[in-house]
Amino acid sequence: MLLSPKTVSTLKAVIFLAALVPLGRLAAGASFFPDWLGANPAEFITRSTGDWTLRFLLLTLAVTPLRKLVGWHWLLRFRRMLGLYAFFYGVVHLSSYVAFDHVFDVMEILPDIVKRPFITVGFTALVLLIPLAITSTDNMVRRLGAKRWLALHRLVYAIAPLGVLHFWWMVKRDITEPAIYAVILTALLGYRAAVKMKERRRSRPAPGGALPQPRANA
Amino acid sequence: MPIKRPSDILPSAITPRPFYERRRELIKLLAAGSILGPAGLVAACAREPEQTLGLQKLENVKQSPLSTSEPPTAYKHVTTYNNYYEFGTEKEEPAVHAKRLKVRPWTVVVEGEVAKPRAFGVEDLLKLPLEERIYRLRCVEAWSMVIPWIGFEFNRLAKLVEPTSKAKFVEFVTAYQPESMPGVRLPVLDWPYVEGLRIDEAMHPLTILAVGLYGEVLPNQNGAPIRLVVPWKYGFKSGKSIVRIRFVEKQPKTAWERANANEYGFYSNVNPTVDHPRWSQKRERRIPDLFAKRETVIFNGYGERVASLYSGMDLKQLF
Numbered sequence: 001m002l003l004s005p006k007t008v009s010t011l012k013a014v015i016f017l018a019a020l021v022p023l024g025r026l027a028a029g030a031s032f033f034p035d036w037l038g039a040n041p042a043e044f045i046t047r048s049t050g051d052w053t054l055r056f057l058l059l060t061l062a063v064t065p066l067r068k069l070v071g072w073h074w075l076l077r078f079r080r081m082l083g084l085y086a087f088f089y090g091v092v093h094l095s096s097y098v099a100f101d102h103v104f105d106v107m108e109i110l111p112d113i114v115k116r117p118f119i120t121v122g123f124t125a126l127v128l129l130i131p132l133a134i135t136s137t138d139n140m141v142r143r144l145g146a147k148r149w150l151a152l153h154r155l156v157y158a159i160a161p162l163g164v165l166h167f168w169w170m171v172k173r174d175i176t177e178p179a180i181y182a183v184i185l186t187a188l189l190g191y192r193a194a195v196k197m198k199e200r201r202r203s204r205p206a207p208g209g210a211l212p213q214p215r216a217n218a
Numbered sequence: 219m220p221i222k223r224p225s226d227i228l229p230s231a232i233t234p235r236p237f238y239e240r241r242r243e244l245i246k247l248l249a250a251g252s253i254l255g256p257a258g259l260v261a262a263c264a265r266e267p268e269q270t271l272g273l274q275k276l277e278n279v280k281q282s283p284l285s286t287s288e289p290p291t292a293y294k295h296v297t298t299y300n301n302y303y304e305f306g307t308e309k310e311e312p313a314v315h316a317k318r319l320k321v322r323p324w325t326v327v328v329e330g331e332v333a334k335p336r337a338f339g340v341e342d343l344l345k346l347p348l349e350e351r352i353y354r355l356r357c358v359e360a361w362s363m364v365i366p367w368i369g370f371e372f373n374r375l376a377k378l379v380e381p382t383s384k385a386k387f388v389e390f391v392t393a394y395q396p397e398s399m400p401g402v403r404l405p406v407l408d409w410p411y412v413e414g415l416r417i418d419e420a421m422h423p424l425t426i427l428a429v430g431l432y433g434e435v436l437p438n439q440n441g442a443p444i445r446l447v448v449p450w451k452y453g454f455k456s457g458k459s460i461v462r463i464r465f466v467e468k469q470p471k472t473a474w475e476r477a478n479a480n481e482y483g484f485y486s487n488v489n490p491t492v493d494h495p496r497w498s499q500k501r502e503r504r505i506p507d508l509f510a511k512r513e514t515v516i517f518n519g520y521g522e523r524v525a526s527l528y529s530g531m532d533l534k535q536l537f
Contacts, residue, residue: 030508034506038295038298038299038309038310038506039294039295039298039299039309039505039506040299040309040361040503040505040506041506041508042503042507042508042509042510043361099509100503100508100509100510101360101503101510102498102501102510103501103509103510103511108498108500108501112498115493116495116496116498117495118496170496172307172496173303173307173406173407173477174303174307174404174406176404
């Protein structure tokens with residue numbers, strides 16, 4: 001399916017606004033409707049923005065498998081926005097921890113990041129997202145060159161597992177929710193690994209065939 | 219000009235004193251202009267009216283000098299933000315699912331190293347002289363509330379069963395009702411939930427068995443029909459819906475110790491200098507504040523009364 005430029009820009013606007021709904025709900029709850037956020041609004045905001053960071057990360061990672069399996073190549077047009085929203089919600093998530101949990105006390109936050117493994121991995125994941133966000137523009141793709149840009153953006157294969165690990169280690173006892181994220185992530189990354197393995201097998205000579213040939217792309 | 223923060227803020231100093239004094243003035247004003255007689259009744263009216271669940275009212279409740287003068291947390295927050303894993307691990311789940319808890323008939327078996335083991339019907343316990351105790355509650359998850367509990371000191375119950383000299387610890391076993399508790403289907407903890415105290419902690423006047431809050435019997439999600447409240451320890455030490463109290467010689471193994479001994483110690487006294495691996499304990503958030511602006515106070519501000527229980531103990535080792 002090929003989308004017309006007009007459809008693409010309309011869809012982009014729709015996705016852009018839809019992705020702001022969770023933030024809008026939190027902002028409205030914090031300012032006008034305290035009942036929306038319950039007894040512990042800070043916890044609600046931190047949890048919710050963390051959830052949305054992971055969801056956008058998984059959506060970003062779902063684009064390639066969906067293109068290849070279902071043929072929805074047009075999804076690629078929206079991947080950058082999904083990735084940037086993952087970064088955006090990650091930044092809001094970190095900010096709420098900095099502001100609400102530690103009241104901007106840097107001397108308290110730094111040891112906290114080092115000392116608590118779940119915060120260490122979460123923080124690392126967000127820091128690793130920064131270069132990806134910075135190099136997300138068309139201009140940066142051109143400047144880096146497609147090959148280097150792609151290599152850099154493979155960082156997401158480390159970032160997403162770190163994000164899920166962050167959630168897993170944060171939970172006290174009931175790991176149901178992080179486990180759901182882990183299963184989806186495993187499927188998305190497992191698909192890529194399977195494709196890679198298949199390609200490698202294809203490039204290998206059949207048993208009993210000729211001697212190994214140098215690979216064309218080696 | 220740099221603003222210097224004193225290193226140890228007393229709980230009473232966190233909210234400025236004039237605030238309290240004005241609160242008292244307000245009560246006095248109401249008392250003066252009112253035809254309401256007993257002081258207790260006036261105090262109850264001076265508190266902001268709370269929309270409660272309208273459960274059974276508890277009568278003849280005495281006020282206690284051991285209550286804090288801090289304003290109580292709203293009833294709706296106290297009853298909708300709960301850790302009661304038997305009904306789900308999300309805070310809002312107990313308020314939804316605990317309706318199914320069967321709270322009558324209810325017996326509390328008191329046994330072990332006692333001269334007169336006994337099973338108490340909860341109705342008998344409700345007939346004991348009741349007091350209102352407005353206590354701070356500090357959760358290990360770095361949030362806190364102020365709750366007007368109604369109950370009686372644990373030592374009153376102990377007197378009725380006469381613990382022997384062998385009774386060094388008290389074990390509290392809580393309800394296990396698989397048919398009404400959706401949370402116990404998951405092996406989140408080793409059910410039933412068990413907590414424990416050293417005998418001197420249990421007999422301390424601050425340790426109460428609560429049967430109500432905000433003037434009414436306990437809502438199920440808060441541990442109906444009877445629960446423990448130990449205000450200087452993290453909230454999980456205060457077991458809910460107690461069915462069995464055992465006086466024992468050896469330190470009991472609590473549910474959280476069995477689950478994760480590195481994170482949850484037997485004592486679990488509120489202590490800003492002993493961090494939990496998941497949460498810094500330096501500060502806390504008073505529900506429903508957005509900012510965790512309060513500094514945690516050792517023994518949750520009850521140090522004056524309980525610190526002597528732990529003299530000579532290394533509280534960083536025995537956390």
